[in-house]
Amino acid sequence: MIYEPLFKLERTGVQIHYYTNIRKYNPVHWHSAVELIYILNGNAKISIEGKDYPVVAGEFVVIDSNLLHEFCCRGESMMVVIHFSRSSMKNFIPNLDEYHFQCARAELQKENLGAYLEICELLKGLPPLYVMHPTGYKLKSQAIAMEIFFELVNQFAEAGEWVQKPEKRENLERLEEIIEYIELHHKEQISLESIAAHFYLSREYFSRFFRKNMGVTFTRYVNQVRLMHIYQEICNTEFGIMELAEKHGFTNYKLFNKMFHEVYGCTPREIRMSRKRS
Amino acid sequence: MIYEPLFKLERTGVQIHYYTNIRKYNPVHWHSAVELIYILNGNAKISIEGKDYPVVAGEFVVIDSNLLHEFCCRGESMMVVIHFSRSSMKNFIPNLDEYHFQCARAELQKENLGAYLEICELLKGLPPLYVMHPTGYKLKSQAIAMEIFFELVNQFAEAGEWVQKPEKRENLERLEEIIEYIELHHKEQISLESIAAHFYLSREYFSRFFRKNMGVTFTRYVNQVRLMHIYQEICNTEFGIMELAEKHGFTNYKLFNKMFHEVYGCTPREIRMSRKRS
Incomplete structure (x- = not known):
């Protein structure tokens, strides 16, 4: 499936996937969930609405709901992909539609670097849980993802109606x-x-x-x-x-x-x- | 209501309450949710299945599902009370019924003090969210509570069927x-x-x-x-x-x-x- 209209999101509205690829290509697609791609290993090129964002290991990119995006990675890579359902997140943040998200390393303002690295720190907590599977690792993973969304809303969300024309x-x-x-x-x-x-x-x-x-x-x-x-x-x-x-x-x-x-x-x-x- | 058979728990199965009391007394009661009481200010006496646990500011006590407990606090106090629905937590931890919880400062083993203080550290993050109400504070509060439950399961849960006779x-x-x-x-x-x-x-x-x-x-x-x-x-x-x-x-x-x-x-x-x- 290229077009992903509905994710089977967890009841919290957060879904976390881990990928290990040798080469990966997803032609232009979009979905209603907000997506975060965190590169653990290798590098990739993500195009959002026609603009290219190269990402290397240790970096992440956020793609807002319904933005057209394309994913291309030519070598070996490992990555974490998190989808946040906007409607589920609205249960916690009723005015979420007043915000849209934008966050990529290349476009970072100097004053936001700290906040960006803080999210990287949270993201680093996920792979060990996935590899070691301690009791309740899913609960902790969800908790980390929810904290990440909280940081995104407070640090990388811009005011302005998200609701599309x-x-x-x-x-x-x-x-x-x-x-x-x-x-x-x-x-x-x-x-x-x-x-x-x-x-x-x-x-x-x-x-x-x-x-x-x-x-x-x-x-x-x-x-x-x-x-x-x-x-x-x-x-x-x-x-x-x-x-x-x-x-x-x-x-x-x-x-x-x-x-x-x-x-x-x-x-x-x-x-x-x-x-x-x- | 003294007997609380059903909590209106959040969709994540976690409910957080903040109380400021001058004196508080709850006669013996029980409920299916696992309860954590964290004293921010003042002190209290909690009886669990007839045994007294005095708690002072900065300490917390965990009361497992369906244990009879009584709460008494004679002076001014501030506290955070978290209820975790066992059935919701089972979505993340399918074998949760194999564990029961026990955690009180007075009965702490030396080797568990670090884990206890770590949970205290997580708990300390809650009141500022409640007072300052940053955007998405509910999401972050839920995330913290979920991390606390993860720590409880890994550090303070004892093996042995919880399912009651x-x-x-x-x-x-x-x-x-x-x-x-x-x-x-x-x-x-x-x-x-x-x-x-x-x-x-x-x-x-x-x-x-x-x-x-x-x-x-x-x-x-x-x-x-x-x-x-x-x-x-x-x-x-x-x-x-x-x-x-x-x-x-x-x-x-x-x-x-x-x-x-x-x-x-x-x-x-x-x-x-x-x-x-x-």
């Missing part, structure tokens, strides 16, 4: 349907004409709408979705690479190789080889 | 009905005969059952309940003291004065006077 909300609803359609049909040849017609839009309007809201052209996005699926199958199956590319809708093999290298920083064959060796 | 559980169910009956009828003259008959028990059996399970005789308990109500009205109404004693079922005025002094450490008239002065 109706126009943006409507756009997201329409995009949601489009993304779902692409996910379902990415193995087929989806032309700009056919998808525009499916949504009762002109070719030109659809093209502009998609590019403007997703920050990427329709054709490129469909290929990104295909690449993600192909990468999964290269890692987990024995199917030939050309076969996989075709299966997931790539007809232009040269373009496939070029895009693959762009995103994952190596050739499909290199991934297959390294998997076989390990 | 059927006999004890049945006794509590019967006591619950008796306590409710007393609360409802304390203004009347409830004789040992009449209440025993109401529950289809012999006078002798009822008397023994009550004394054994509540740690206090039936007659004394009824008078404790009356005292608690009278104290409230002395503080909050203008009714004459004799009138109040009679209204709440005291017929022996001498006994009333004696018990009142025992529990609150002063005469009813002194309380009236000090209220009038302030």
